[in-house]
Amino acid sequence: MKEYETDPTYIKALEWFVRIKDKSVTSADRIAFERWIEENPSHAEAFQRAEALWKRFDIVVPEYKQLKASGRINRRSVVFGGLTLLAGGLLLYNLSRNRLFADYKTDIAERRSFTLPDGSMVELGGYSALSIEFGAGQRRILLHRGQAFFKVAADPARPFVVQAAGGNTKALGTQFDIRLSGDSAVVSVIEHAVEVQGHDASSVTVDAGWQVSYDGSGIRAATQIDIETVQAWRSNRLVFEDVPLRQVITEIERYRRGRILLADSTIGDIPITAVFDTAQMDSVLVNMAETLPVKVINARGYLAVIYRR
Incomplete structure (x- = not known):
């Protein structure tokens, strides 16, 4: 690992790189960035290192340009590309946070409940979004990101189906939870049952108290679940039991502004058993550094980096 990669100025430069490249950057952000650059010659040098890193990344940059040229980056979704931390000191950072024009959505750390046109209720966790397509013969929900709890109103003439991660979950009762995690979806049944259909059109019926x-x-x-644990997020708690750190970070990022990077891919395998209060996520990385064999740089900042201790 190169010495400058743990330098606070370099970490700050990476943070600015992320902000400036994001399409949501404001005029105030740009002014603040220019002031930061002018404060010290070392700031410009650190930013050049961050920019050079992006240019050397020959996987995401061409993919981003191809998506942009094809028109697949549009008002419905913006895939910006990214950088991700890899072992050996190469810092690449994932920026793919979709900007979806969804019907219902929440911001980072926000949890909201909505009543749908058919009388069904949906509760969205932090940084979640969904769209609805209701017609005469069906009620279809598209879960774009995050996590949602559904309490479905009865309507035998119009099946209630949630599409997520390339699969479909059809309500056979009233209450269930769906959480997106990368390219996969986790379906937990709270009451009655659902029918889950995968990519290959195979399907399985899942009863209350079970999860697939x-x-x-x-x-x-299917695995049996503790319903209270699955629903803890609805009471502002995140509960993990022997969950890999990389998956824990994915959940934490929906309740904490900024990004968390792993300096070593093997760190992501560390099992985590913990309960976090979503209202106090600013201190969660500090607590991790005190209890796990890891060191966290910029734990309370926009861009935090986790190293093996």
Whole structure:
């Protein structure tokens, strides 16, 4: 690992790089950035290192340009590309936070409940979004990101189906929860049952108190759940039991502004058992550094980096 990669100025430069490249950057952001650059010659040098890193990344940059040229980056979604931390000191950072024009959505750390046109209720967790397509013969929900709890109003003539991560969940009762995690979806049934259909059109019925997950490789075997633990996020708590750190970070980022990067991919395998208060996420990385074999740089900042201690 190069010495400058742990330099606070370099970390700050990476943070500015992320902000300036984001399409949501404001005029105030740009003015503040210019002032920061002018404060010290080392700031410009650190920013040049961050910019050079992006230019050397020959995977995401061409993909981003191709998406832009094809028109797939549009008002419905913006895939910006990214940088991700890899072992050996190469810092690449994932910026792919969709800007969806969804019907219902929440911001970072926000939790809201909505009543849908059919009388069904949906509660969205932090940084979540969905769209609805209701017609005469069906009620279809598209979960774009995050997590949602559904309490479905009865309407036998119009099935209630949630599309997420390439699969479909059809309500056979009233209450269930769906959480997106990368390219996979986790479906937990709170009351009655649902029918889950995977990418390959195979399907399985899941009863209350059980959970299944699926991705492009298919539907995994159902596992029994503790309903209170699954629903803890609805009471501003995130509960993890032997969950890999990389997955924990994905959930934390929906309740904490900024990004968290792993300096070593093996750190992501560390099992985490913890309960976090979503109202106090600013201190969660500080607590991790005190209890895990890791060191966290810029723990309370917009861009935090986790190293193995």
